[in-house]
Amino acid sequence: MKIIVQLFRIIVGALFIFSGFVKLVDPIGSQYKFQEYFSESVLNMEFLIPYALIFSIVLIVAEILLGVMVIIGYKPKFTVWSLFFLTLIFLFLTWYSAYYDKVTDCGCFGDAVKLSTWETFYKNVILIALIIVLMIKVDVIKPIFRGKIPKLITLISLGFFMFIVQHVLTHLPIIDFRAYAIGKNIPEGMEYKDDGEIPPVHDFMLEDEQADLAPELLKKEKVMLVIIYNLDKVDERGFPAVREATLKAREKGYTVYGVSASFTDDLILAKEKYNLPLEFLFCDETTLKTMIRANPGIMILDKGTVTQKKNWVDIDELEF
Incomplete structure (x- = not known):
């Protein structure tokens, strides 16, 4: 015994x-x-x-x-x-x-x-x-x-x-088990397998007022997404770093968008208040929380593959 x-x-x-x-x-x-x-x-x-x-x-x-x-x-x-x-x-x-x-x-x-x-x-x-x-x-x-x-x-x-x-x-999780971890390819994560299971990436849409831009952006080599899943819960101290990173990325030829689940009117007010040079796309809040454990945070994509992810406190470590 x-x-x-x-x-x-x-x-x-x-x-x-x-x-x-x-x-x-x-x-x-x-x-x-x-x-x-x-x-x-x-x-x-x-x-x-x-x-x-x-x-x-x-x-x-x-x-x-x-x-x-x-x-x-x-x-x-x-x-x-x-x-x-x-x-x-x-x-x-x-x-x-x-x-x-x-x-x-x-x-x-x-x-x-x-x-x-x-x-x-x-x-x-x-x-x-x-x-x-x-x-x-x-x-x-x-x-x-x-x-x-x-x-x-x-x-x-x-x-x-x-x-x-x-x-x-x-910072961010030491080990990322999610479908948006560094090295993961988002289009591959959206593919349905023969087992009939729902793919790990199934709610990824980046919508403007007219269409879903996700298919187009996932084909580009240099894409930076500034993720603010909810303006009411955002850490406002991160906005100066976000602004600086946005300007640097554009100088290096990156396509840059903000992504949020907040209302458009609130995003317009935030852009004016914090002088953010961003156009925002809409994405489901749960998806954004899954993409990155930061608010605000930055994700870099290369043809749909996640190459970098940073919380706002580590934005200066981004490599463009």
Whole structure:
């Protein structure tokens, strides 16, 4: 039985570390998922939407840190019970999503691994069964290091995870699992495969008042898109850098457009207020949030292939 407990301990810990890590490198993705859960059409808890990012960070760090703690055997009773209650939350959310068909992707593995809602629910059922075994046999779980080393590892891990969170929120995700990652070709991502699945890029349109310019722009070699998914939530400190980058790009022969889901009248006022030399195209807000975790942010395309992506704080690092 001891061998089985140790095996379950490794499986549970590794799963929580992996699940936490793929979300740790992109906590804003989890923020968007919490906002979806808190929305009126799902849990009807809209008063929590402003705190979605805090929820995502706390849950992600707790998830990955508990995975580390169960493997090294630090505070086993506290760790195992915490894992149990955390998995209960996941179990409820995935059951709710699957049964009521509310959130088609719970985001349990971020954008790295896509599972259906029922697949995720059954995964959590198995996971909680493993954790219950660990709860029953918690006395078998011993620290793999002596003295204060497990505590030290836990504290160092916590500090490291918080550093990663701060870094990716300031810049961009360390690892990009989405269809708009650097090196990805957008037209290829729009192609339907023989498996009948919806392609990863299926809502990419760049519309002016007359037509969708996406097909034309995806054929050009030098295209810079200034993405402002929502003017009400934009970081206005980024506008001077955006303006400078726009002028530099045009000097180098780039076709430059702003892309937003905000109203045209609001965009016209923003252009005048911040002296932005941009013509704006419309794109769905969810698509823009998927394209880049920045507001404002810049994406460079070469014949539809993403070559550069920068948050506004790193615009001076763009290579034209």
